[in-house]
Amino acid sequence: MTDTLIGVIDMDMGNLRSVLNAVHSLGFDHKVVRAEADIDGLSHLILPGVGNYRTAMQHLEAQKLIEPIRAFARTKRPVLGICLGMQLLSFTGDEGGTGAGVSLIEGHVERFDPMRVPTIPHVGWNEVRLTRKHPVLTKVKSGVDFYFVHSYHFRVDDPKDALGLVEYGGGEHSDYVAIVARDNVLGFQFHPEKSQNNGLKLLENFCDWDGAC
Amino acid sequence: MLKKRIIPVQLLLASGRLVKTLRFDSWRDVGDPVASSRVYNAQLADELVFLNIDRERRTIDVLLPLLERVSEVCFMPLALGGGIRSARDAEVLIRHGADKVIVNSEVYRTPEIVSEIARTFGNQAVIVSIDARWDEASLSYVVSSNCGRTTEPISLRKHVARAVELGAGEIFINSIDRDGTMTGYDGALIREVVAAAGTVPVIACGGAGTYEHMRDAFVETGVNALACGSLFNFGDNNPIRAKAFLSNHGLSFKVV
Numbered sequence: 001m002t003d004t005l006i007g008v009i010d011m012d013m014g015n016l017r018s019v020l021n022a023v024h025s026l027g028f029d030h031k032v033v034r035a036e037a038d039i040d041g042l043s044h045l046i047l048p049g050v051g052n053y054r055t056a057m058q059h060l061e062a063q064k065l066i067e068p069i070r071a072f073a074r075t076k077r078p079v080l081g082i083c084l085g086m087q088l089l090s091f092t093g094d095e096g097g098t099g100a101g102v103s104l105i106e107g108h109v110e111r112f113d114p115m116r117v118p119t120i121p122h123v124g125w126n127e128v129r130l131t132r133k134h135p136v137l138t139k140v141k142s143g144v145d146f147y148f149v150h151s152y153h154f155r156v157d158d159p160k161d162a163l164g165l166v167e168y169g170g171g172e173h174s175d176y177v178a179i180v181a182r183d184n185v186l187g188f189q190f191h192p193e194k195s196q197n198n199g200l201k202l203l204e205n206f207c208d209w210d211g212a213c
Numbered sequence: 214m215l216k217k218r219i220i221p222v223q224l225l226l227a228s229g230r231l232v233k234t235l236r237f238d239s240w241r242d243v244g245d246p247v248a249s250s251r252v253y254n255a256q257l258a259d260e261l262v263f264l265n266i267d268r269e270r271r272t273i274d275v276l277l278p279l280l281e282r283v284s285e286v287c288f289m290p291l292a293l294g295g296g297i298r299s300a301r302d303a304e305v306l307i308r309h310g311a312d313k314v315i316v317n318s319e320v321y322r323t324p325e326i327v328s329e330i331a332r333t334f335g336n337q338a339v340i341v342s343i344d345a346r347w348d349e350a351s352l353s354y355v356v357s358s359n360c361g362r363t364t365e366p367i368s369l370r371k372h373v374a375r376a377v378e379l380g381a382g383e384i385f386i387n388s389i390d391r392d393g394t395m396t397g398y399d400g401a402l403i404r405e406v407v408a409a410a411g412t413v414p415v416i417a418c419g420g421a422g423t424y425e426h427m428r429d430a431f432v433e434t435g436v437n438a439l440a441c442g443s444l445f446n447f448g449d450n451n452p453i454r455a456k457a458f459l460s461n462h463g464l465s466f467k468v469v
Contacts, residue, residue: 017310021285050307051334084335118215119412121337121382124437125216125259125467145216145467147259147290149312149337149382168215194290194312196257197469 006207007033007042009069009085011051011059019048019082022193022200028207036068044207045072047102049083049191053109053152054096056084066102073104078211079185086180086187087154095152104185106157117169121151128164128178128190134213136186136205137163144198146178146190154189156180166190184211216467217431217459218259218438219452221445222418223249225263225279225295227270233446234266235393237344237361243446247282253445254287257469258452261287262385262416262440264315264342265295268360271318272296277309284310292340300329307334315385317342318358320372321365324379331380340416341376345369345402346389354402361389369402373409384410385440388419395422395443398430407435416440424450424458431464 006023010016010032023030023046033039047069060066073079081089090101093109101109112120130142148166153176156162164179166189180187186206192199223246224232231249232240243249250261261283265275276293284291293306294315303314303326319326320341330339348355354369365372373384386406388399398420407415414437421427421441430439444450456466 015307015310015312017308018284018288018312021310022288025285025288050312050338052332055333114412117412119414119437121335121414122215123337123383123414124218127214127468144469149290149335151336151382170214191290191312193288196254196288200288 004028004043004207005041006030006044006046007039008046008048009033009065011048011056011063015050016048018191018193019046022203023207026200026204026207033065034063036064039068039072042072042077044078044080045069047079047081047085047088049085051084052096053084053087053093053101054099056088057099057101060088060102069102070104073185076184076211078206078209079104080206081187082193083150083189083191086189087152089180089185089187090154093152105161105180105182105187107161108155109152110155111152116171116174121149122168123149126166126168126190128166130164130179131162134163134181135209136202138205140198140201140205146188146192146195146199148190150189153177154180154187183213214465216465218416219427219455219466220260220262220416220438220440221253221258221452222262222264222440222442224266224442225275227267227275229279232266233393233442237389237392246279247286250283251286253452254289256451256453258289259438259467260290260292262315263291263293266360267295270296272298273302273306276306280306280309280311294340294342300326300333303330303339304333307338313338313340313382315340315342317344320376321358321367324375327376327379327381331382336380336382339381340383340385341381342385342387343369343372343376343406344387344389347402354405357389369405370409373406377410377413381413383414383416385416385418391420393443394420396420397422397426398439400430400433403430403434403436414438424455427455428459428462428464431459432462
């Protein structure tokens with residue numbers, strides 16, 4: 001295993017700084033990724049959040065990063081999507097006009113149904129129920145709160161890809177995907193870099209992870 | 214279940230000092246923003262709000278140096294406003310570490326600023342802040358811009374509805390009458406805003422003097438979040454104690 005070097009993708013939008021600050025405070029080396037050449041030598045790759053699905057995909061396309069991200073994932077090195085970054089791991093998304101995502105985990109990103117939830121966006125601290133064990137969840141308890149802000153949610157095709165669920169709105173079918181995980185690819189719908197101690201613990205676990213389950 | 218939020222509000226001057234106001238006036242120095250943010254982080258506040266209230270410097274320059282330093286020590290959501298005049302200002306703040314931007318006066322002049330920010334960064338990134346006061350003459354709440362100095366010719370209900378339609382992710386309602394008085398939140402004002410905001414979350418500010426005031430506002434208005442300044446600035450109060458008290462009244466806060 002090479003030295004840990006965490007790459008954080010700059011999509012020319014969104015809150016890159018908070019993720020870098022959090023990774024930095026945890027003591028990991030990091031690097032901003034703006035082009036394919038920046039991906040060389042990374043041990044981990046993070047796609048951060050905040051923004052519009054379609055706009056973000058257009059940025060990734062303009063930066064010619066979509067295929068390099070997929071290639072990085074194929075090498076079994078750990079990939080993490082945060083908030084919008086998690087949604088971009090999907091195959092398709094509706095925000096800004098339906099179109100393709102980075103396509104690493106089968107599923108579709110759609111807007112909350114206003115009839116089923118009290119407010120859109122889903123904003124604030126909410127409990128995440130963990131569905132199974134995972135190396136990145138070490139020392140993080142099921143049922144603790146993380147900070148969410150999103151109007152769209154990731155509907156995974158295979159329920160096994162949902163590593164964490166969040167209940168919103170009450171009644172039937174009120175569980176939404178809070179964490180996606182398949183092999184070396186992981187996504188948090190909430191913001192670990194904004195979720196104080198438990199969030200930082202998850203980020204630290206991710207940065208220590210070798211991508212194996 | 215989504216948790217209720219408690220949000221300390223920090224008011225800034227161009228000098229970089231924190232102040233506390235009384236009915237939007239009579240500034241009192243209450244310290245250094247980075248130090249106090251670090252303390253609020255340790256006290257598990259749910260978010261932090263920073264507002265530039267300097268009447269001479271209505272630009273985001275006041276906020277940027279602070280944001281840089283606070284985002285290095287606070288790993289929780291940060292919302293900033295006061296002097297945002299364009300979507301470009303919002304973008305600069307978000308790039309420097311803001312999670313949400315707070316727009317107020319510009320919404321009256323250029324309502325499209327809300328949709329512009331929402332289109333680029335999502336609805337959740339834009340909070341529309343509204344300064345309101347009770348008007349005895351018209352027996353209604355009136356809204357104002359420019360730190361409460363200019364009364365705007367639009368009803369509170371219409372302004373909230375317009376903000377929601379433009380894509381505001383949250384509404385932040387300030388009671389000018391209660392600001393700094395520590396006499397309790399303006400329940401009627403909050404109820405009117407919550408009703409007009411529909412599915413959009415509301416943060417209410419102005420008047421908290423005791424934890425009982427917070428309980429009353431949460432229980433009686435259905436508001437999603439309460440912001441307070443004086444309560445935490447003056448006296449031995451903090452978000453941990455507030456939540457310990459409020460949890461005994463059936464209100465849920467984050468588990469850490």
